[in-house]
Amino acid sequence: MSKAKAILGSAVFFLTAPLVVAGVIPWWITRWEFQPAFFGVELTRVIGIVLIIVGAPGLLHSFARFALQGLGTPAPLAPTRYLVVTGLYRFVRNPMYVAVVAVVLGQAAVFSDWRLLCYGALCWLAFHIFVLGYEEPTLRRTYGTEYDTYQVNVPRWIPRLTPWQPRINARTS
Numbered sequence: 264m265s266k267a268k269a270i271l272g273s274a275v276f277f278l279t280a281p282l283v284v285a286g287v288i289p290w291w292i293t294r295w296e297f298q299p300a301f302f303g304v305e306l307t308r309v310i311g312i313v314l315i316i317v318g319a320p321g322l323l324h325s326f327a328r329f330a331l332q333g334l335g336t337p338a339p340l341a342p343t344r345y346l347v348v349t350g351l352y353r354f355v356r357n358p359m360y361v362a363v364v365a366v367v368l369g370q371a372a373v374f375s376d377w378r379l380l381c382y383g384a385l386c387w388l389a390f391h392i393f394v395l396g397y398e399e400p401t402l403r404r405t406y407g408t409e410y411d412t413y414q415v416n417v418p419r420w421i422p423r424l425t426p427w428q429p430r431i432n433a434r435t436s
Contacts, residue, residue, distance in 0.1 A: 264344060285370075293378070308373050311372025321365070325359045326359070354426055413427075
């Protein structure tokens with residue numbers, strides 16, 4: 264896939280998947296109306312803002328890596344040509360899912376909405392099931408030992424404190 268097609272495909276997928284999951288559905292649940300802070304602690308709103316501020320750019324960064332380095336999209340119908348192991352992928356194997364959940368949980372904290380908190384937990388569970396049942400087996404079949412090495416060195420959900428240093432090659436430099 265060309266870079267132009269990868270960028271366009273990733274943009275379309277972004278508008279149909281994470282924007283809906285982390286934007287439209289949270290709005291539908293909350294109408295972005297503030298409730299009294301969780302446990303009466305306003306600091307929870309600050310934590311929510313931090314989650315959103317960290318999650319949103321992380322999501323965009325990860326999408327860009329798929330298009331520009333992987334030459335594909337996050338959509339299973341148009342996967343990357345190359346395994347992406349740079350940027351945030353050096354810290355955690357699933358930065359897009361982590362970012363989406365962070366944004367949803369951030370909104371739950373900002374608006375103090377328990378329904379959105381439950382929705383965020385359900386999103387993570389759905390992502391986890393998808394990763395275990397489809398994504399990891401597909402990556403293993405597609406990239407073989409390259410993925411096995413990556414999987415051993417980079418955690419699925421909880422980011423490493425230091426970036427993994429993959430072997431240098433044309434795609435990661």
